Amino acid sequence: MRRIGLIAGYGMLPVLWARNAQKKGVQVVTIGITPETKEDELKKYSHCYYQISIGELNQIIETLKKEKIENAIMLGKVQKVQLYQGLKMDERLLNLLKNLKEKNDDAILLALVEELANEGIQFLKQTTYMEEFIAREGNLTPELNLSPDLLNDMQFGFKMAKEIGRLDIGQTVVVKDGAVIAVEAIEGTDRAILRSGELARGAVVAKVSKPRQDFRFDIPTIGLTTMKNLVAVGARGLVVEADRTFFIQQKEVLELANENGIAVVAMR
Known part of the structure; x- marks a missing residue:
């Protein structure tokens, strides 16, 4: 064995x-x-x-x-x-x-x-035995409308998160109306999200892998705790990287997202 x-x-x-x-x-x-x-x-x-x-x-x-x-x-x-x-x-x-x-x-x-x-x-790669928990591309909350300004913030946040990942600062940024509100550093994603709530409501959280991600460690992960934090700060969207992010507790996360009008999108 x-x-x-x-x-x-x-x-x-x-x-x-x-x-x-x-x-x-x-x-x-x-x-x-x-x-x-x-x-x-x-x-x-x-x-x-x-x-x-x-x-x-x-x-x-x-x-x-x-x-x-x-x-x-x-x-x-x-x-x-x-x-x-x-x-x-x-x-x-x-x-x-x-x-x-x-x-x-x-x-x-x-x-x-x-x-x-x-x-x-x-x-081993962290994806070993974990294929079912990989976020797949698309709008994961199709019941919610993706307005042009929301989609713009998602695309902007995704791009900014990729840049801080390239610099190995963190995986997460929070943006609103084309401006960066918070950047994850040593404190981690959860604290970065909560800190952003002190500065702006209605923001978008972007979490992505690094451009040259080593899949043996530190694959970005979202789950119920992530979504609860988004609810707490009044966020309006979450964007993650398709095929390179763990998405756990999906049913509970998406139910909470829909209840609170928080769009969830996985993009490349």
Whole structure:
């Protein structure tokens, strides 16, 4: 039986992957790396479960080796801001970070991937066993009217989000009437959306992948939490990148979107 290591942040994405992997006959060895990781739900689909802080890189690697893991996958949210808020880090992680000239998302994650590769552990694409959760192109809320000005903001937001992705700043921008209201940086998508609500109502949120996205990590994801935040700030639209975005809890998300008049579009 195939064994795959799951390095799990918080949110539903790791749970959905573990469930699908188990259905495929995979033995899932899970390491939860944040206090918010859904431990109880993950244990239902895991052959074994470990809780290890993201700062304990050496223990994470040694655990995967002990479990004879040759392939692993990273899924779930990890707040990068922890790096600047007193996260206790072991010597291995400190050395890894110290040797990086840049500490943007891609640089850190690629360094982690290479560190594990040196120990014989290869990372799989996050899309493995997750095809059903990929957003497909089109208007996902056809009941709602896409006015010309709304569509213009969606196209503008998409273009701006691609640019900040190219610079590896973030994945999300919030726009209104052809102006950028908020840009995601270290705080993450949810906080960027909530911050935009302090500046403008009726905005459009755009979330996209990076132009040269490495599908082993950090694929953009939207779900019920995203939509609840859009409702909270009075947004009028959400645009994501078709075929390159995870869209989880789709039924609940689209019901909430329709109830609140928030158009959802996946475009290229």
